[in-house]
Amino acid sequence: MVEPVDTEPGRDDLLVVENLQVHFPIRKGLVFDRTVGHVKAVDGVSLRVPRGSTYGLVGESGCGKSTFGRAVLRLEEPTGGTVTLDGESVTGLKGENLRQARRRMQMVFQDPLASLDPRQSVQSLMIEPLRVHQPAPHEQLVARAAEMLELVGMPRSALAKYPHEFSGGQRQRIGIARAMILNPELVIADEPVSALDVSVQAQVINLLEKLQHEFGLTYIVIAHDLAVVRHISDVVGVMYLGRLVEEAPSDALYAQALHPYTIALMSAIPIPDPEVEDRRERILLRGDLPSPANPPSGCRFNTRCPYRQPTRCDTDEPELREIEGHAGRRVACHWAEQILTGEVQPADALVVEAVAADPTPA
Amino acid sequence: MREPLLEIDNLSVTFRRRRSVTRAVDGVSYSVAPGEIVGVVGESGSGKSVTVLALMGLLPDRGVEVTGQVRYAGRDLLSLGDSAMAKLRGREIAMVFQDPISSLNPVVPIGVQVAEVLLTHTRTTRRAAMAESVDLLRRCGIPDPERRLKEYPHQLSGGMRQRALIAMALACKPKLLICDEPTTALDVTIQAQVLELLKELVTDSGTAMIMITHDLGVVAGLCDQVNVMYSGRIVEAAPRTELFAHPRHRYTHGLLASIPRLDLPRGEPLHPIPGTPRDTVAWAKACAFAPRCRFATDACVTPDIALAPLSDSPPDHPVRCVHPAEA
Numbered sequence: 001m002v003e004p005v006d007t008e009p010g011r012d013d014l015l016v017v018e019n020l021q022v023h024f025p026i027r028k029g030l031v032f033d034r035t036v037g038h039v040k041a042v043d044g045v046s047l048r049v050p051r052g053s054t055y056g057l058v059g060e061s062g063c064g065k066s067t068f069g070r071a072v073l074r075l076e077e078p079t080g081g082t083v084t085l086d087g088e089s090v091t092g093l094k095g096e097n098l099r100q101a102r103r104r105m106q107m108v109f110q111d112p113l114a115s116l117d118p119r120q121s122v123q124s125l126m127i128e129p130l131r132v133h134q135p136a137p138h139e140q141l142v143a144r145a146a147e148m149l150e151l152v153g154m155p156r157s158a159l160a161k162y163p164h165e166f167s168g169g170q171r172q173r174i175g176i177a178r179a180m181i182l183n184p185e186l187v188i189a190d191e192p193v194s195a196l197d198v199s200v201q202a203q204v205i206n207l208l209e210k211l212q213h214e215f216g217l218t219y220i221v222i223a224h225d226l227a228v229v230r231h232i233s234d235v236v237g238v239m240y241l242g243r244l245v246e247e248a249p250s251d252a253l254y255a256q257a258l259h260p261y262t263i264a265l266m267s268a269i270p271i272p273d274p275e276v277e278d279r280r281e282r283i284l285l286r287g288d289l290p291s292p293a294n295p296p297s298g299c300r301f302n303t304r305c306p307y308r309q310p311t312r313c314d315t316d317e318p319e320l321r322e323i324e325g326h327a328g329r330r331v332a333c334h335w336a337e338q339i340l341t342g343e344v345q346p347a348d349a350l351v352v353e354a355v356a357a358d359p360t361p362a
Numbered sequence: 363m364r365e366p367l368l369e370i371d372n373l374s375v376t377f378r379r380r381r382s383v384t385r386a387v388d389g390v391s392y393s394v395a396p397g398e399i400v401g402v403v404g405e406s407g408s409g410k411s412v413t414v415l416a417l418m419g420l421l422p423d424r425g426v427e428v429t430g431q432v433r434y435a436g437r438d439l440l441s442l443g444d445s446a447m448a449k450l451r452g453r454e455i456a457m458v459f460q461d462p463i464s465s466l467n468p469v470v471p472i473g474v475q476v477a478e479v480l481l482t483h484t485r486t487t488r489r490a491a492m493a494e495s496v497d498l499l500r501r502c503g504i505p506d507p508e509r510r511l512k513e514y515p516h517q518l519s520g521g522m523r524q525r526a527l528i529a530m531a532l533a534c535k536p537k538l539l540i541c542d543e544p545t546t547a548l549d550v551t552i553q554a555q556v557l558e559l560l561k562e563l564v565t566d567s568g569t570a571m572i573m574i575t576h577d578l579g580v581v582a583g584l585c586d587q588v589n590v591m592y593s594g595r596i597v598e599a600a601p602r603t604e605l606f607a608h609p610r611h612r613y614t615h616g617l618l619a620s621i622p623r624l625d626l627p628r629g630e631p632l633h634p635i636p637g638t639p640r641d642t643v644a645w646a647k648a649c650a651f652a653p654r655c656r657f658a659t660d661a662c663v664t665p666d667i668a669l670a671p672l673s674d675s676p677p678d679h680p681v682r683c684v685h686p687a688e689a
Contacts, residue, residue: 060549060550060551060552061549167638167640168638169638170638197405197406197576197638197639198405198576198577198578198617198620198621199405199616199617199620199634199635199638199639199654200635200638200639201620201621201634202620202621202622202632202633202634202635203634203635203636205622205632205634206631206632206634209631224549224550226550226624227621227622227623227624228622230622230624231622231628231632250628251627251628254624254625264551265550265551266624267554268550268551268553268554269550269579269624270553270557270577270579270580270582270583271579271582271583271623271624271625272578272579272581272582272606272618272621272623273582273606273623273625274582274583274602274603274606274607275603275606275607276582276625277579277582278583282554282558284551284554284555284558285551285554285555287505288519288521288522288552289519289549
């Protein structure tokens with residue numbers, strides 16, 4: 001297992017993100033193009049990803065997880081903060097240097113049908129990144145493309161076909177092969193399996209794991225499905241309204257979530273086992289995600305939090321901090337210790353199927 | 363066992379195009395009783411949605427052939443005329459679709475859309491219908507319904523839209539509610555809210571419900587009876603505890619082994635099902651799952667393998683498999 005995020009010496013972090021912010025201006029008016037506010041899609045996220053490990057980022061739609069991934073790759077210009085890849089700042093790069101850095105960081109997108117040009121053959125799609133970054137005679141490029149396809153479990157004959165001729169799972173394999181062909185160090189996979197059929201998802205998950213093993217890749221996997229993320233990640237970060245609310249090694253997270261949002265999120269995920277489902281306590285959240293243009297004051301989760309307390313929650317913004325007895329984990333909640341000891345309980349109305357004797361599911 | 367409200371009996375749906383003939387649903391039978399939730403699980407193309415579209419009379423007339431019987435409260439739905447069916451739809455049988463944004467009218471406020479259902483099916487005034495729709499929206503968990511009433515679908519969040527759609531479906535207190543992937547487009551915390559709402563509804567008013575989903579987790583927590591569909595046929599059916607404790611069909615078994623589970627220790631590799639749902643053969647020739655099945659043998663190349671209880675499975679647990687998994 002990978003050591004959790006901390007600033008201990010001897011750590012080999014491939015990616016270090018400090019206080020990353022991405023704000024989108026909201027514009028209004030026809031004549032005077034005024035900026036009336038900002039959507040703070042990512043608002044101060046810091047994390048470190050050790051070389052060769054997988055960092056999973058989960059959260060619901062609109063929490064800023066995809067924007068975070070895009071900003072790390074500079075597909076979205078960060079408003080503030082720094083991204084450092086292998087000791088070199090990515091945020092300050094321009095022109096040729098940025099182009100060079102892009103070779104080392106690649107992305108796998110959610111919907112391969114949308115991210116692969118329908119009018120390009122697979123061969124053309126596969127050798128395009130090579131032509132840009134590692135020009136060589138055509139035959140060599142084609143050979144490399146065929147080799148890469150084989151690695152992701154596709155036949156050589158696929159080269160002559162077009163994206164629409166494949167099933168969703170095969171297209172995602174092509175998308176992955178295309179991202180890997182430049183031999184990147186960091187791969188950001190944004191919802192890599194959520195568009196696929198259930199029986200095909202495991203194939204792609206296993207493929208990602210195999211490639212990581214073979215090439216020593218470092219992954220950031222962004223997804224809304226906590227079960228998938230936990231399966232492939234060493235460390236999981238949970239985002240809410242543009243911020244990390246909790247970060248923990250994958251094994252520790254399910255055993256004991258510390259942040260109220262993580263607790264609610266995990267209790268909401270259906271588990272394909274009736275016996276577990278019947279015994280489980282489910283914590284329902286009130287309402288919807290507030291607008292990231294106008295996040296609640298204090299803790300951003302306080303409007304929906306079942307553990308909300310009369311003080312601090314709506315006034316002080318909690319820091320992402322370590323708490324005693326849980327080294328290597330970070331949580332952004334004022335009351336994390338009290339929730340852990342049971343001093344602070346969730347509001348009764350929001351807990352369903354409660355089993356008094358044993359609140360932790362087996 | 364209560365008397366079933368709806369009985370689907372040997373329903374088949376065939377799509378005919380100029381040259382191709384596709385049998386999307388192939389002899390499907392299941393039934394739902396009042397207060398019961400029946401789950402239908404399957405991947406895209408398994409025919410789970412087409413089955414209910416056929417019984418609701420929502421498939422186009424041209425190029426579609428529907429055979430079999432669907433008995434609803436003593437009547438055969440498939441032989442009902444359009445106007446008789448239109449009277450049942452919305453009033454007695456309601457449906458909730460996956461994608462609320464394409465099911466709602468974008469240029470009509472949601473309050474009016476809910477009231478419209480009442481105005482169409484019941485004798486009521488506009489004013490009373492609007493008042494009722496406030497009540498419905500509130501019951502479906504929409505905060506501040508008086509204000510929301512006047513809003514258009516685009517002004518609502520995904521979860522709110524789905525609630526509005528559920529409110530429309532519930533407007534006439536239907537006896538049968540068909541939900542087609544009602545929570546697939548929603549975030550998990552919102553999904554939990556919506557599922558809780560649906561569960562309450564069935565317990566409180568004894569509505570019969572068909573729940574169509576690809577998510578085995580949703581089925582495990584919600585449904586009384588589960589039908590697993592593959593390539594147009596039911597391959598396994600059982601009460602939920604029995605199904606999850608003893609999945610017998612190799613497809614069900616494989617599906618459960620291929621999804622990561624949140625509650626189990628990490629580190630176990632997943633066991634994917636090879637191939638894709640497209641790799642199939644006609645049931646008339648062999649088991650449609652055989653091309654993807656690790657356990658397939660020549661014995662699987664048998665036409666029309668029966669859906670029947672196995673020698674060592676309970677009578678209410680039929681399986682369509684030549685080489686079933688161990689109990």
